[in-house]
Structure formats: C-alpha cells, structure tokens
Amino acid sequence: LRDGQVVFTGVGAPMMASALAQRLHAPTLTIVVEGGIVGAEWKPGWLPISTNEMRAAHRAQMLPAITDIFLMAQRGFLDVGFIGGAQIDRHGNLNTTVIGSYDRPKVRLPGSGGANDIISLCREVIILTAHEPRRFVDTVDFVTSPGYLAGGDSRRRSGLLFGGVARVVTTLGLFGFQPASRRMRIEALHPGVTVEQVSDQTPFELLVAERVETTAPPSERELGTLRALDPARQFI
Secondary structure, three states: OOOOOEEEEOOOHHHHHHHHHHHHOOOOOEEEEOOOEEOOOOOOOOOOOOOOOHHHHOOOOEOOOHHHHHHHHHOOOOOEEEEOOOEEOOOOOEEOOEEEOOOOEEEEOOOOOOHHHHHHHOOEEEEEEOOOOOOEOOOOOOOOEOOOOOOOOHHHHOOOOOOOEEEEEEOOEEEEEOOOOOOEEEEEEOOOOOHHHHHHOOOOOOEEEEEEEEOOOOOHHHHHHHHHHOOOOOOO
C-alpha cells in the first residue's frame, strides 16, 4: 500500500494492514470500507469489527451510500482491493460460497458480499489468507470472486478488462502470478520458511521465481503500532 492510493479494505487483518500503512509510510492513503465510508482514520484501541458499524467511520471524509462505494469501483477510483477467502486456487480464484457441490454443499459459507465487486473492479487486489491445504486447492469448489479464471488471458476474455490479483500474502510467504500463464508462484518467503515447506502445504504445483526473497521481520515500531491499534490481539 502506497501513499496517495485508495484502498478498498475488508474487515479484520486487511483493516489492520491498511491502518498500519496509513500511520507508518502512507499518510495520504485513503481507506474505503464497503458499508459506505471513505477516508477513515481509525482510533487506536478501537478497531472496527465490521464494515457496517459506525466506529469504522471515525474521522471519515465522506459517508455515502453503500451503492455509491461500488459505483466508485465501477468508475475506476479504487486502486487496491484487500480481501480474504475460504479457498484459493492456482489462478487466484476465490471461493466464499460453498464447500462441496453448490446444490448439496458440505459447508455453506457467507457468500460474496462485496468480494466479487472488489476483485473484479479494483485496479489490483491483495489476498490475505492462512496457508494450509484446505484453503489452497487445485480448483475452487465455486468461483465467488474471479482471479485469473482458467489462466492466460481468460480473465480479459470474460469481460474483466483490467485489474487482477497482484499479491497473495500468507502465513508462509508472498506469492505473485507468472505473467503469461497467470499461475501462482513463490516470490518471497518469511524467515525460516523453505520452498519445500510451502509445497507440502499446497496441493497444487507452485511456480518458483528465479530469485526468491526473504521478507523482513516486523520492526518494533510496526509491532508497537499494531498493538496500539488492537490491544486485544497478540503480536509477537
């Protein structure tokens, strides 16, 4: 997240990351929340638990209708979308609808909410998720939110003419997508994590960048800011 951008953030960890960026290196980052909030600056120790509660509007610049938020996305005003999902596949498609068949699911999930709009209309998307085999699957059971669909240029051929998943951030590392095939690839790993460990937790084959970086551990300033934003959460 960079200074001057507009980020459409989901609840939870994406909110934390957006607030952290705004305080540390992107003071003019504009945070947009689905419930109808533009330009919020959240109060430390009072992080919203929902996109629709009024403390999410602390020091907001605008409080438009929820439909106006998605109109902004349709008009290209939102630079970055920041979401999660229950399942993700090799092409960055997300499932938050069902586990199993749609007609007779094993688990019925919350559904899209605004996730489909975010991944379809923002100029780039960051996906944040835990890295475990039940989440990383060869093919999602239902495409709630389209990443690169079948890979290659299939996203563009489907009518989604811009945007796409820029990064997948997990508990093991950072992942991007090979430009031609749009297959997920390892680009950086967290300290102490190996390519073999990631492969063990990923049911499909991951591509590996020519040079795999190591992410920097959080600084004391970053950890202190996170603790101030959400004292109830443990940050180590």
